[in-house]
Amino acid sequence: MASYIGKPVNPDEILSALYRRLAEDAVFSALVNSIDKGPRRRKGWINPSCTVHLLTSPVDPESNILRGTAVVNVYMDDVQGRADTKGLGARAVEVGRLFHWAHDPRHPDGPITREGLRFLRITVAEPLILASDQSNEHLVSVRIMLAVQAV
Numbered sequence: 001m002a003s004y005i006g007k008p009v010n011p012d013e014i015l016s017a018l019y020r021r022l023a024e025d026a027v028f029s030a031l032v033n034s035i036d037k038g039p040r041r042r043k044g045w046i047n048p049s050c051t052v053h054l055l056t057s058p059v060d061p062e063s064n065i066l067r068g069t070a071v072v073n074v075y076m077d078d079v080q081g082r083a084d085t086k087g088l089g090a091r092a093v094e095v096g097r098l099f100h101w102a103h104d105p106r107h108p109d110g111p112i113t114r115e116g117l118r119f120l121r122i123t124v125a126e127p128l129i130l131a132s133d134q135s136n137e138h139l140v141s142v143r144i145m146l147a148v149q150a151v
């Protein structure tokens with residue numbers, strides 16, 4: 001009988017680590033009015049607002065490493081009926097600064113940590129400016145590739 005190796009990864013623990021990086025950064029926090037864990041914003045949000053959630057979280061059955069995709073969305077009101085690409089782009093740059101290679105101890109803000117998790121790889125894959133499902137707003141959606149293991 002094979003022995004059980006590894007522990008399951010709690011997706012909320014990953015989200016909590018990503019949320020903490022966003023919320024504790026003074027520069028990013030000054031760029032948004034709220035940050036929500038999960039794909040939806042809280043009721044009564046005021047733009048610019050932000051969500052962070054896991055889009056995919058498949059776990060390799062042999063290594064128990066989660067290789068997933070997190071998404072940080074930042075929403076902004078349109079300016080004169082058009083997307084505020086300058087504002088959305090500035091926020092995408094900040095998300096990239098916070099997360100690209102954030103597993104590495106040499107990251108300017110230090111590595112992302114969370115008790116019980118080891119972040120093996122974090123890379124920013126793409127920032128996309130998109131139309132929102134709400135009228136008069138657009139969003140920048142930043143995809144973050146993750147490799148995470150429970151320890």
